[in-house]
Amino acid sequence: MPVLLVGLGLGLAAPLVGALAPARGRTLLAGGLSAAAGVLAAVAALGVLLGGPVLRARASGLLPLAGASVRLDALSAAFEVAVALVVVTAALFSMGYTHGASASRPATALQASFALGLLLVPVAGDVVSFLWAWELMAVASLALLLVEHDRPAARSAALWYGAMTQAGAAAIMLGLLTLAASAHGVSWSALAAARVSGPLAVVAFVATLAGFASKAGAVPLHVWLPRAHPEAATPVSAMMSGAMTALGLYGVARVDLGLLGAIGRWWWAGALVVAALSALYGALHAATATDLKRLLAYSTIGAMGLGLIGLAAAGELRASGQGRAAATLVVGVLVLVGAHAAYKAILFLAAGLIERASGTRDLDLLGGLVRGMPRVAGLVAVAVASAVGVPLAAGFVGEWLEIEGLVAGLSSHDPGGVATILVGLVGLALASGLVAVAMVKLLGIGLLGRARSEGAARAREPHGIAVAALGLPAAATLAMGLVPGPVVAVLGHALGTVLGARAGAPQGRWDALHVGVTASTLRPLALLGGLVTAVVVLRGLARVGSRGVRAVVAWACGRSDLTARMQYTATSFAEPLQRVFADVLRPDIDTTVSPEEEAREIERVIAYQSRVGDAVEGGLYRPVVRGADALGRRARALANGSVHRYLAYGLVALLVVLVVVG
Amino acid sequence: MTAVAVALVQVLVVALGGLLLTGLMAKVRARAEGRVGAPVTQPLRDVAKWLGRESPRATAGTALAIVPTVVVATTALAATLVPLAGVGLVDATGADALVVVFLLLTGSLALAVGGLATATAFGGMGASRAMTLSALAEPALLVAVAAFAVPAGSLSLPAMLGHALDQPLTMVSPSHVLAALALLVVVVAETGRMPVDNPSTHLELTMIHEAMTLEYGGRDQALVSLGAAMRLGLLLGMLGVLTVPWGLATSAAPLALLGGLALSALKATVLAVVIALAEVHSAKLRLFRVPELLAAAFVLAALAIVVGVVAR
Numbered sequence: 001m002p003v004l005l006v007g008l009g010l011g012l013a014a015p016l017v018g019a020l021a022p023a024r025g026r027t028l029l030a031g032g033l034s035a036a037a038g039v040l041a042a043v044a045a046l047g048v049l050l051g052g053p054v055l056r057a058r059a060s061g062l063l064p065l066a067g068a069s070v071r072l073d074a075l076s077a078a079f080e081v082a083v084a085l086v087v088v089t090a091a092l093f094s095m096g097y098t099h100g101a102s103a104s105r106p107a108t109a110l111q112a113s114f115a116l117g118l119l120l121v122p123v124a125g126d127v128v129s130f131l132w133a134w135e136l137m138a139v140a141s142l143a144l145l146l147v148e149h150d151r152p153a154a155r156s157a158a159l160w161y162g163a164m165t166q167a168g169a170a171a172i173m174l175g176l177l178t179l180a181a182s183a184h185g186v187s188w189s190a191l192a193a194a195r196v197s198g199p200l201a202v203v204a205f206v207a208t209l210a211g212f213a214s215k216a217g218a219v220p221l222h223v224w225l226p227r228a229h230p231e232a233a234t235p236v237s238a239m240m241s242g243a244m245t246a247l248g249l250y251g252v253a254r255v256d257l258g259l260l261g262a263i264g265r266w267w268w269a270g271a272l273v274v275a276a277l278s279a280l281y282g283a284l285h286a287a288t289a290t291d292l293k294r295l296l297a298y299s300t301i302g303a304m305g306l307g308l309i310g311l312a313a314a315g316e317l318r319a320s321g322q323g324r325a326a327a328t329l330v331v332g333v334l335v336l337v338g339a340h341a342a343y344k345a346i347l348f349l350a351a352g353l354i355e356r357a358s359g360t361r362d363l364d365l366l367g368g369l370v371r372g373m374p375r376v377a378g379l380v381a382v383a384v385a386s387a388v389g390v391p392l393a394a395g396f397v398g399e400w401l402e403i404e405g406l407v408a409g410l411s412s413h414d415p416g417g418v419a420t421i422l423v424g425l426v427g428l429a430l431a432s433g434l435v436a437v438a439m440v441k442l443l444g445i446g447l448l449g450r451a452r453s454e455g456a457a458r459a460r461e462p463h464g465i466a467v468a469a470l471g472l473p474a475a476a477t478l479a480m481g482l483v484p485g486p487v488v489a490v491l492g493h494a495l496g497t498v499l500g501a502r503a504g505a506p507q508g509r510w511d512a513l514h515v516g517v518t519a520s521t522l523r524p525l526a527l528l529g530g531l532v533t534a535v536v537v538l539r540g541l542a543r544v545g546s547r548g549v550r551a552v553v554a555w556a557c558g559r560s561d562l563t564a565r566m567q568y569t570a571t572s573f574a575e576p577l578q579r580v581f582a583d584v585l586r587p588d589i590d591t592t593v594s595p596e597e598e599a600r601e602i603e604r605v606i607a608y609q610s611r612v613g614d615a616v617e618g619g620l621y622r623p624v625v626r627g628a629d630a631l632g633r634r635a636r637a638l639a640n641g642s643v644h645r646y647l648a649y650g651l652v653a654l655l656v657v658l659v660v661v662g
Numbered sequence: 663m664t665a666v667a668v669a670l671v672q673v674l675v676v677a678l679g680g681l682l683l684t685g686l687m688a689k690v691r692a693r694a695e696g697r698v699g700a701p702v703t704q705p706l707r708d709v710a711k712w713l714g715r716e717s718p719r720a721t722a723g724t725a726l727a728i729v730p731t732v733v734v735a736t737t738a739l740a741a742t743l744v745p746l747a748g749v750g751l752v753d754a755t756g757a758d759a760l761v762v763v764f765l766l767l768t769g770s771l772a773l774a775v776g777g778l779a780t781a782t783a784f785g786g787m788g789a790s791r792a793m794t795l796s797a798l799a800e801p802a803l804l805v806a807v808a809a810f811a812v813p814a815g816s817l818s819l820p821a822m823l824g825h826a827l828d829q830p831l832t833m834v835s836p837s838h839v840l841a842a843l844a845l846l847v848v849v850v851a852e853t854g855r856m857p858v859d860n861p862s863t864h865l866e867l868t869m870i871h872e873a874m875t876l877e878y879g880g881r882d883q884a885l886v887s888l889g890a891a892m893r894l895g896l897l898l899g900m901l902g903v904l905t906v907p908w909g910l911a912t913s914a915a916p917l918a919l920l921g922g923l924a925l926s927a928l929k930a931t932v933l934a935v936v937i938a939l940a941e942v943h944s945a946k947l948r949l950f951r952v953p954e955l956l957a958a959a960f961v962l963a964a965l966a967i968v969v970g971v972v973a974r
Contacts, residue, residue: 287797367781370725390768391761400760404817407808410967411815418971422964425808429801436800437793440771444778444789448725518811520758520818527761530742534735542881547716549727554720554877556782557866568778568786576794580953 003047004055004072004123007040011116018108027098030108034091034115041119042084045077049490056125063128069187071125074493075258078334079122079250082341086242087115089345089472090235096466097352102233107147111236114140118243122250126187127176134172137244138165144236145228157227164224168214172251175207179259191259205260205267209252213271216248217301218308219278223617225301226285230293230361234352237293241300242344246337249307253330257315257498268315269420275312276427279305281584281616283434288578288585288612290570292351292361292446296344299387299438302431303340307333309424310402314499317409320417324504324517325408327495331506332401334491339394339480342473343383347442349470350380354446357459363441363570368451373461377447379470384443386477388436392524392531394480399432400522401488401506401515408517434577441573450564482524485509571610578612587612664914665751669742671923676741677888679927680895681705683934687855688862690938705891712884720780720877729776730878730885733769737892740765744900747923748911749820749827757819759807762900766852767800769889777874784866788873791949795858795870798956799851802963806848809841809966810904823907833906837970842905844962849901851956853894856941858952868946895930902929 014033021029048055054074060067072080094102094111101107117137124130142165145158180186183194196204214221225245229237282301289295310333314326353376354369355361370377386393406428409421451457461467480487485508492505507514513522556562578587590609596602639646685702692699719726743757743765770792777789811817813832814825825832832838851858854871863869866876875886903910909925911918947955 388767388771389764390771391764396764399764400758403760403804403808407811407817408815410808410971411812413971415968415972418968422967426801426805426960426964429804430798432804433797433799433801436767436771437797440774440778440789440793444775448775448779449781449786517815518818519816519821520760522758522761527739530739531735534738535731538731538734538885541713547714547880549717549719552718552720554780554782555718555879556780557784557876562782564781566783567781568783568790573778573786573790573793576790576949577797579950580794580798 003040004044004070005057007037007044008070008116008119008123010040011037011112011119014112015109015116018112019105023103026105026108027103028095030112031091031095031098034112035088035095037116037119038084038088038091041123042081042088044072045080045084048072048077049074049081049493051490051493058125063132068129068132069125070123070129071188072123073497075250075254075497076122078491078494079246079337080119082246082338083118083122083243085338085473085476086239086341086345087118089349089469090238091115092469092472093238093349093466094235096462096464096469097234097356101147104147107144107233110140110144110147111233114144114236114239118239118247121247126185127180127191128186131169131173131176135169137247138169141228141232141236141240141244145232147233148231151231153227154231157224157231161224161228164214164221168211168221170211171207171214172211175204175211176255178204178207179255188254188259195262196260197262201260201263202267205256205263208255208260209271212248212251212256213274213308214248215251216245216304216308217278217282218274218305219281219301220616220620222278222282222301223614223621226294226297226614229297229300229348230291234349234355237297237352238345238348241296241348242341245300245304246307246341249304249311249333249337252308252311253333253498257311257330262319265316265319265417268312268319272309272312272316272420272424275305275308276423277305279309279427279431280434281305283431283438284577284581284584285612285614286438287434287441288574288581288587289438290363290574292354292363292366292442293348295363295438295442296347296351299435300340300344302435303336303344303387306399306402306428306431307336307340309428310336310405313406313409313421313424316417316420317405317413318499320413322409322412323499323501325405325412326499327405327492327502327504328401328408328506328515328517329405330495330498331488331491332398332405334494335394335401335480335484335488336398338487339386339398339477342394342476342480343386345473346379346383346470346477347387349466350376350383353461353466354459357461358453359455360453363446365453366446366451366456367449367564367567368456369447369459372457372459373447375467376461376470379467379474380447381443382474382477384439386481388439389432391527392478392481394477394484397481397484397488397513397522397524399428402428404515404518404520408515437574437577441570445568445570445573449567452564452567452569482528483510484522484524485511485513488513575610578610584615585612586615586618664916664919668747668751668919672744672746673738673741675746675923675927676892676895676899677738678706679899679930680891680893681709681888683895683898683930684861684891686931687934687938687941690935691862691942694939694942705887709884709888709891712880712887715880717878717880717882719882720782725779726776726877726882729772729779730882730889732772733889734885734892736765736769736772737889737896741892741896743819744896744903745820745823745910746899746903746926747919748913749824749907750912750914751820759811759817759819759822760804762819763800763804763807766803766893766897767796769893770796770800770852773871773874773886780877782877784869784873784876788870788876791870792874794949795851795952795956798953798960799848802844802956802959803848803852805960805963805967806841806844809837809844809963809970812967813837813970823903823910824912826907827910827912830908835970835973837966837973838905840962840966840969842901844959844966845901845904847955847959847962849897850937851952851959853897854890855937857944857947858955860946898930898933899926902926902933
């Protein structure tokens, strides 16, 4: 317990130091404190995961209404470790990276507050503390977007983000207060004891699911995410993408599965369809995006969609009596959350380094970075391997568990349930295929090949902690991928909170991972052994009778005057896919032909422009925004500046109140 | 010990068999078109010849150097996991169908990354096309494999095949036939055969797989070709045993294992001949029509799962 409280205390000190310390050493001090807070929180959480007692603390006078309370059970701990990994990495990274406007007093204090909010959400022990922590996280990140308020893109992103996050928070508050109203007390355990059912449970379920899913970027509530994540400062976007979205899944696991899981299976079936659509939508946009950070933001929507598929399918399966398959799915989602936190932290922070070194984050202008930034390229390769599901990296373990759970559900289910779970499986499969395209594009176009601009050619990686910090999530990725057994074994402790039972939890030993329901085993170390053997044999063969390697000019079908502009770009790479999915993506394609002045039949310049906007935003949100705008303009007629009229309004209002009350 | 020996033998059989099947398919096509064609052993001789040459590499850097090794190593590892000889062995490495699918995916992603690393227009074009198709083919492969797994309730390949051997009637069920058709379409796409890709094209603009590998030479070329051949052999072998598992050894007796392996090779050969004959009579699909074919495979696999459950 003391470890956790000291950690949170340090986390609380970080914003104060950020606000008070002089410019010299401000980022070092605040970053160091945030990192220390994350490390201590992770240590406490690991203690709980390894079988330690649930940690509880209360301070009754700290917050109005119910006081503040802290509760660290196994579910909290699983998410706390993932969040802490991102927070520590981002804090260490910003010690070497942040300067200029992002190192101002407000920005430093806000970033530390955001980190504190992220660490507090999973350990909040009751509804009131949870809502405070949630708002701290939301408001701090919103304000961080406004640090660069001189850029119109950042202002617009902040507006969207502010509206969506506050609407989401209101929905969560509505749902949680509905629950709390029928329970004795506001702590999670009191809510669990109340066993709310009937229409109230449905209200609470829909409201909280909408709020949490919006935080996790589920379609159609995702519109803020691809705007906000790319516009934030780099460490902030890493924390938003790797940690904050994951807390949306935490909410679904804790409240919707843990407290309201008994709700009818068809509600979960509906959630599963939404989850599958959002996984697909995010992955598809990631595959066609050309802005590095926008690609990453959309791939976050895809990855969180995979997590939501797992949780929704677990809800459906448990409601129809297949708790063992559900247990596999939930553990799979927890692994996926950890894997995503690690690889997305690497990718976003590396994107920041690349943007700073080359002056652009447009993939069409990058390329060849592996020469100037070899260490960053290696770290990105590890993250990409995890994201696409290369066996031996963490992402694969999560996907593996999730597919095992889905297949287990499929093989012992009634036809209606099979149709539902099948939606999840197809969504997961297609989304992972599309994410692979996005990640190959990131690696192949962004880092390999030849530089497509001056900036990319000159890009050099910085020395020091900014790059070294990325080694932490990279190590976590490989460790989880190679030795997933112990990780999965300890994550099984969280099942009691989520599903109420631990039956069917995947078992882990140090060298193997076993899923009982499908009788399948994963032995990553044996796979590694096989792979190393194969490589050694191939390398050995290469020595025998080899005549070596010679550096040559690329053959390129006989052309020797290749320029960098003849390579495929991110746009052309994704063009076939954009065509295949044109109905979903609705790209704007403009071809302008400008002829010669003297001879109109000769074309001088052909300009091709293709832009993929967000179809959901255009179709669903624009009309609402326009309607609200029109209503506002109409309402102006009511306020014409005449004091007499305003007095009349007051009088009428008073009369109405009196009539209604009387 | 037997398991390790069988795994090693499987790698050799898949490597040799893949090369010979590639040659056989070319021979069958040639004969069907009224030509004599190159001998069946031609791919084997080509690989042996390239192995003795020096490797010209266009761009300095590690990407191009490791891609051929990655392709062969992942395919070889996958070849150890598919029970081509028998299902009764001690499961040493975790013979899970998902691991096989994702190992093959790793190989194709590595090839695509290599295509982009060459910094040439053709490399990028091949990578772009291959990834567009792979984005649909890999998921279809996953769902098709799941369709075979659902009746057994397990994604472990020995369990899946053992279940089918125990209940031979499932092999003629509509759901099994649908799943087999889906897997067949996917295998054709994944191995770059007609009507998806033309393995013997000489026109760069129509290439998919070959466009990514244009810049390899010498030993690198040998490994890339070997990887593609192993992929063909493995996928055909897998299609064969999943569709008709009869003949797989259920014990660890060496003779039964040898028989099982021989029978698997025979099934793959039959499939190869059938695909080659079908290739003669089909034209290559326009690139943007291939997704429709793969979507059909998707629907077949999903139908297989649903039909199987309804009939249960």
